[in-house]
Amino acid sequence: xxEHFQPFIDDLKATHGKNLVSVILYGSAAAGDFIQQRSxxxxxxxxxxxxxxxxxxxxACVREWHKLGHPVPVYFTVxxxxxxxxxxxxxxxxxQKAHKVLYGPDVLAGVEVHDDxxxxxxxxxxxxxxxxxxxxYIPASETSEGLKRLMGESLTSFSALxxxxxxxxxVEPPVTKPEILARAEKYFGLDPEPxxxxxxxxxxxxxxxxxxxxxxxxxxxxxxxIEKVIRTIDEAKVKDQ
Numbered sequence: 001x002x003e004h005f006q007p008f009i010d011d012l013k014a015t016h017g018k019n020l021v022s023v024i025l026y027g028s029a030a031a032g033d034f035i036q037q038r039s040x041x042x043x044x045x046x047x048x049x050x051x052x053x054x055x056x057x058x059x060a061c062v063r064e065w066h067k068l069g070h071p072v073p074v075y076f077t078v079x080x081x082x083x084x085x086x087x088x089x090x091x092x093x094x095x096q097k098a099h100k101v102l103y104g105p106d107v108l109a110g111v112e113v114h115d116d117x118x119x120x121x122x123x124x125x126x127x128x129x130x131x132x133x134x135x136x137y138i139p140a141s142e143t144s145e146g147l148k149r150l151m152g153e154s155l156t157s158f159s160a161l162x163x164x165x166x167x168x169x170x171v172e173p174p175v176t177k178p179e180i181l182a183r184a185e186k187y188f189g190l191d192p193e194p195x196x197x198x199x200x201x202x203x204x205x206x207x208x209x210x211x212x213x214x215x216x217x218x219x220x221x222x223x224x225x226i227e228k229v230i231r232t233i234d235e236a237k238v239k240d241q
Contacts (some may be wrong), residue, residue, distance in 0.1 A: 009233050011061035022046040022104035026095040043073035046107045050077050068153050072199050081107050086114035090164040098175050122164050144215035152202040194221040
């Protein structure tokens with residue numbers, strides 16, 4: 001793993017020098033759930049301090065990394081990692097659950113993730129992404145190909161939110177998408193069929209042929225499962241008040 005990322009790490013070391021503390025891979029590639037040409041290499045870069053000059057100097061190596069099709073890395077200071085976990089509980093739970101240290105110490109080790117804002121963040125993210133999915137459906141519904149890609153690409157975000165939703169109810173979520181979805185289906189009483197179909201489409205690079213009527217039906221069922229989770233969280237919130 002380190003050998004695969006070594007050229008990028010060498011560029012970061014040359015750019016940031018002693019200010020570079022740690023480079024960490026997180027997400028599906030670290031979880032063993034990586035799909036070639038579909039999944040991203042998500043990188044967290046920890047520095048001792050971050051000034052505008054540090055980010056400007058990173059432009060060349062990050063630009064080359066981004067040209068390879070990878071997302072721009074996330075930059076944190078070490079102090080921000082220690083102090084920001086309670087503000088971004090979903091992201092830090094994810095990173096702690098599945099990460100690999102590519103360089104330096106494990107700055108995520110020992111970080112306490114407080115869940116005071118977990119319910120609020122989950123509900124906000126679920127509702128926001130549901131609204132976005134409905135908006136994206138309008139242009140995507142013109143073709144079955146557009147719908148297949150919309151469902152496949154959105155499943156990454158929703159599987160992460162389902163993992164966090166399980167955590168909210170005291171259920172330890174697994175690491176990989178298929179396992180997360182299977183546990184969420186069981187706990188929330190969801191229909192597994194739309195998730196299984198969408199996972200298969202992703203794995204097979206969307207080559208499976210389905211007509212527009214079938215794609216629209218699949219999307220409708222997919223949407224219903226997400227709405228069901230939101231209702232469950234809403235009902236639990238009302239009971240807790």
